[in-house]
Amino acid sequence: MANTYYSWPFTSATSTATTNRIDYWWQQNTTTTASNVWQTWTSPVYTTGNTNYRQTTERRPATRDTVWTIWNGDNAVYRTVLSDEAAARGMQYQVTLPSFQPVVETEEQRAERLEAERIRREEYAAKEAERLKLKAAADARAKELLTMLLDEEQQVEYERQGSFVVKVRDPRDQRFRSFRILCTGGVAGNVRELNEEGRAIRSGCIHLRGPQPNHDHFAAQKLLLEDDLPEFERIANWSRMAA
């Protein structure tokens, strides 16, 4: 039997809500969701448009826990086969699962493999060391930039407790408002609005677009807070906190 091989996938589309998959046997897109995928996977008959299709080919083993992941991806391990038999029956695709055979290697091959692995490990370690060195330099520059923006009081606070308070006048009602920017953790929700007693009443989540050192986020938060409080409040996502 002559077989013609095609690379997977012929068509595919994914999204967080639904996903399309080429059925293993029939060239049909099947749409399902994470909550319904197990039912779709195990159902012997499903409907596409006005047509019912019966699942007639073997499927990759899946469990309730793994089915959504399998449905969505890992296509690279599959190849599709258009066989004479399938073509004769009007079928489009048939999937063959890859077979994995244990590798038997000689001592010489083993030594070569181990040496290649050692070289790769060393190359990776060197790259990682360089990456960490660059990251440390970037962090240091960002920290220096932030401290350049702090006044004396903020500087003392920052050194002592890893945060500082920004007091700004709200242009809408001219009253002063206080925000504490926490610099010891990440950038998620690190801006706290304080009440008159200095307690946090809500947290704001606002950060720079793109990867940046954390201290650049803190500096940008301070700059926008002081320059345009309404804009800062509009952009940030706020969560109430127990006072």
Added chain:
Amino acid sequence: MGELRVMDGMGDTRLMWDPNNAEEVSNARRTFNDLTKKGHIAYEVKRKGGVGERIRTFDPEMSKVILTPQLVGG
């Protein structure tokens, strides 16, 4: 000397110019305009610990300008 500090993944990139050097001023102005068109926000900081003032046009007499990428809600 004027200084542009552009926040990026490397901490920041600095670009300095001499207000009396037309080529350096032109280079700094081009960088400023390119980045602000892309959505960067420019603040002039006049002294250490001072409040940044948002600016929209490049002035070669400025001493220190910080360009930040856009802020987004998290």
